[in-house]
Amino acid sequence: MFRPLTLALLITATPVLAADRLTQAATLRDTALARSEAFPLLEDLTTRVGPRLAGTPAEQRGRDWAIAAMKAAGLVNIKTEPFPLPVWERGVESAEIVGSHPQKLAIAALGYSGATPPQGITAPIAYFASYQALQDAAPGSIAGKIAFIDHRMAVTQDGSSYGSNGAVRRSGPALAQSKGAVAVLIRSVGTDSHRNPHTGGTVAAPGVAAIPSAALSLPDAEQLARLVKLGPVSVKFISTPRFDPNGQSANVSGEIPGTSGEVIVIGGHLDSWDLGTGTIDDGAGMAITLTAAKTIKAARLKPRRTIRVVFWGAEEFGLWGGRAYAEAHKAENIVLAAESDFGADRVWRIASNVADTGLPLIAEIGTVLAPLGIAPASDNKSGGGPDVGPMRPNGVGILDLEQDGTRYFDLHHTPDDTLDKVDRAQLDQNVAAWTAAIWLAASDDRPLRTK
Amino acid sequence: MFRPLTLALLITATPVLAADRLTQAATLRDTALARSEAFPLLEDLTTRVGPRLAGTPAEQRGRDWAIAAMKAAGLVNIKTEPFPLPVWERGVESAEIVGSHPQKLAIAALGYSGATPPQGITAPIAYFASYQALQDAAPGSIAGKIAFIDHRMAVTQDGSSYGSNGAVRRSGPALAQSKGAVAVLIRSVGTDSHRNPHTGGTVAAPGVAAIPSAALSLPDAEQLARLVKLGPVSVKFISTPRFDPNGQSANVSGEIPGTSGEVIVIGGHLDSWDLGTGTIDDGAGMAITLTAAKTIKAARLKPRRTIRVVFWGAEEFGLWGGRAYAEAHKAENIVLAAESDFGADRVWRIASNVADTGLPLIAEIGTVLAPLGIAPASDNKSGGGPDVGPMRPNGVGILDLEQDGTRYFDLHHTPDDTLDKVDRAQLDQNVAAWTAAIWLAASDDRPLRTK
Structure with a gap:
């Protein structure tokens, strides 16, 4: 009888206690x-x-x-x-297509990215439709080029797509650098369609000074992708962030x-x-x-x-x-x-x-x-x-x-x-x-x- | 009988002709x-x-x-x-709140607006909740100030709200200038809620060089309006357009x-x-x-x-x-x-x-x-x-x-x-x-x- 009584007490007491807190x-x-x-x-x-x-x-x-x-x-x-x-602050930044289709591009430098010279760098675009495509590129194959990682993000209720897409931004610049790129532009890790780039942090390879990198707004990434389809494209890219270790x-x-x-x-x-x-x-x-x-x-x-x-x-x-x-x-x-x-x-x-x-x-x-x-x-x-x-x-x-x-x-x-x-x-x-x-x-x- | 016959012919002929083109x-x-x-x-x-x-x-x-x-x-x-x-081209442009709430504002200079010195101008904001409020201001009452015209636009299917709201942009700068303003910021003539300002043409008063003017994005206009409610606000404004008559x-x-x-x-x-x-x-x-x-x-x-x-x-x-x-x-x-x-x-x-x-x-x-x-x-x-x-x-x-x-x-x-x-x-x-x-x-x- 002891057990049932105890159980009964518990059954009585717990709901009262719980009901109180609830x-x-x-x-x-x-x-x-x-x-x-x-x-x-x-x-x-x-x-x-x-x-x-x-x-x-x-x-x-x-x-x-x-x-x-x-x-x-x-x-x-x-x-x-x-x-x-280590503190990083955005400097002057701009990007523009040079050559026969001159246009400005809306960009935002990425956190902890490196700086270009004040006058910028001008280089041809090496296009990668996905992060995997960049991973597959041979070392040195994009030497002297600006890698453009056009990786797309899906909308998810639980934000799970940020797992893989965030990696594009965090690790993409260092990966492109390891293949010879002099700078990186990524399609913004985002799901909107406005001329507002998505910035965010990057992780440099250990012991290596980061190259300049920036995110293009989604419409700008699409514009650049269309232009790449028409023929070779070069971009002038300026970014002068300040870094204080x-x-x-x-x-x-x-x-x-x-x-x-x-x-x-x-x-x-x-x-x-x-x-x-x-x-x-x-x-x-x-x-x-x-x-x-x-x-x-x-x-x-x-x-x-x-x-x-x-x-x-x-x-x-x-x-x-x-x-x-x-x-x-x-x-x-x-x-x-x-x-x-x-x-x-x-x-x-x-x-x-x-x-x-x-x-x-x-x-x-x-x-x-x-x-x-x-x-x-x-x-x-x-x-x-x-x-x-x-x-x-x-x-x-x-x-x-x-x-x-x-x-x-x-x-x-x-x-x-x-x-x-x-x-x-x-x-x-x-x-x-x-x-x-x-x-x-x-x-x-x-x-x-x-x- | 003639008339009815003619009418009958017309009734027959016109629909055929029309049906053909239609x-x-x-x-x-x-x-x-x-x-x-x-x-x-x-x-x-x-x-x-x-x-x-x-x-x-x-x-x-x-x-x-x-x-x-x-x-x-x-x-x-x-x-x-x-x-x-007469050709007008945008130059360098920026605006920022100075003082105890320092923040950048997203702006776009307006067509045919005047230029600030390269280092910009810094002046207190004179707030106007509507175009009418600016019209009601006494001449000279905003001498030395940057007029902020916070006039709102309604969404209309037929675009009719652009009639009155477009006038705020076109004529607001010259009106503010006539009251003594040294520059003008307007709430963008637009209906979105993104950090993308709406530029557009302005009309200078005859024989008068236009003062610098720019549109704030809608979120920036709302931010500036909130700050104005907290107390006096000064803005540093730079705009260096080029003009070729x-x-x-x-x-x-x-x-x-x-x-x-x-x-x-x-x-x-x-x-x-x-x-x-x-x-x-x-x-x-x-x-x-x-x-x-x-x-x-x-x-x-x-x-x-x-x-x-x-x-x-x-x-x-x-x-x-x-x-x-x-x-x-x-x-x-x-x-x-x-x-x-x-x-x-x-x-x-x-x-x-x-x-x-x-x-x-x-x-x-x-x-x-x-x-x-x-x-x-x-x-x-x-x-x-x-x-x-x-x-x-x-x-x-x-x-x-x-x-x-x-x-x-x-x-x-x-x-x-x-x-x-x-x-x-x-x-x-x-x-x-x-x-x-x-x-x-x-x-x-x-x-x-x-x-």
Whole structure:
């Protein structure tokens, strides 16, 4: 009789306990939706500060803004943690077709790309319809030429196409360089059809100075491809970025302290590319997660686990902030980490990477988020957002509120990443989901760490 | 009995005659749809030549292309008619907010605008929410300031909002100058939400050198308006256009000769703005009207009235080609003129301005075009396309195949006026409409001239 009684007690107690937390979470969810507080925050950041290129005074202004915003949200223990960063800044840049079809091309230099002489370089185009075609090119076969990688990207809801397409941008320049190219133009890693190129980071081969590289807008890539079909094409390319190997960036964080010694890290990245105002990438993630924390704070709820909001620096140049953060905090009892860094469109699915003991929590989150049109966790192998990725090997549990990426790569890393692109209803849905999910996790005690 | 018999004969004869021409026109309409020949022509122009700024070597390359394309279409009597033109070309240009919210702004200098010193000018912004607000400003009240005219444009299917909004761009700079402004920034005359400013022509006050002026992209105008709300804003503005009062442009024309001595003029304008590739404005008009003529020629039909395709030069800077053409051809028996200059989207309605004797022809055109989803003539007061406007006071009849302008001002005068924006099915519908309409007019003998 003992067992059935215990079971009965558990059956009675657990739902009451769960209903309590679930009801709190549902109330927080609906409060967040009704308050609609993220948009004004995002507007303020992207208007007052605008673009926040890593390692520049603009990123510093972003940190000043973040500290003030965290204070206003009621967070405490606000900290800035600097880390070293090689800083790259765009210079003068232009590209034009020379010869019998002279035309300007809309380009944007890629992060960490090399410089041309101030007067530029003029060279014939070597055309590659795909990344594979470039991989197949013989070493030295494009010596003295400008490689044009015309690799196309598909639209995907879950952003999975960025996996392979991002590699074109990150590794394409170094690959072309290894085949003899003097410079590289890529078809923008994007899915729109506007004259706004998509910039982004590149990775140089170890010990080699990067060659100049830039992205063409999608219409320009198509124009250049058409011209290549008509006969040999030469391009004059100018790009004069500045590079400082000894710069600095920083992470900023603030907390709602808990009682258990366990920490949940949520946030977005503070830096942005220079072309837009860093609204969807990743002002939105900052506004969503800070508003979620603020909503919990304003409800006067005391979390068991500390809720820490982190705004990482220098994500765009290769997760510098995320890597520095994971290293600096590896001894800390961070049980769960979650980053919002996929725009401002709605959350459509949950994913996680937690210990089995944490799966009931993930299921609870699914239950409370379902009325927002969010599907339950599809798997427990999530890599998480970019800046929490480096914490995952340390055993930190991962929560991922996956956003709809259908139109994300229309705007990503372009001048068009601006406030007018934000759908307020979808932004609010994000905040509602984060508020409820984080409360459920912060009020819980089931183990989440994977080691 | 005589009268009834005559009436019976007329009733029998007229429908047969009409059915014959109408059947021919319907066949041409369907042939044009099936052949889908305009897009390759438009692709060729906008790829090989690209932008065609008036009075520049690029416009000359456009004329060379036009002559070859007219020959290939089977037109004869191909002519180039030069006319003088003050030539304006964009220089270096940039704008940035200075002070505590430093950010770059996406701008494009306006046609015939003045130049700043090479190092630019820095001045406070004087904000005007509308053109009316600027009109209401006291003379001298904005001395030393940069006027920012934040006038908004509505989306209209018939393009009617361009009437008042175009005036903001054309006359706003001179108006602001009369109130003491040292430079002018306008919210782009456009309806999109991309970081691509809409350039366009301006008109200086007589005998006064124009001040520098530029259009902000829509997102930049909104950003600047938000910053103005936060407090005083200063902008550093650089624009160094080149101006040559003694340049030249030209009109190009070719014909399918008729037998009656009467002439029908159709066409589009050859010049474009420099920012895009002049695809929807007005490569589309060139491709549509030339393909219509080619389709008639290819059908081996002999028109009663000469069908003349004219590609006007220097439309964008103030109808220089259209005015020169009207003057040079005022003694000619041009009975009807029609220009396609409103993009590549579908024709939705017919309009005209012809003698009453011509109204049955307009009705016939309505009948043959109805299966294309085109509404009959709404009135007989049409002004016609821009370049045929100057012929109208001379008594030339006007036909207007009105295109759907819902998305025209998303692209108009921007870098985004490129080939990828063209919907081939809608482009083909235009060609079908023009082919049928022009054949009906060219095979007819009812008077059309209004004097």
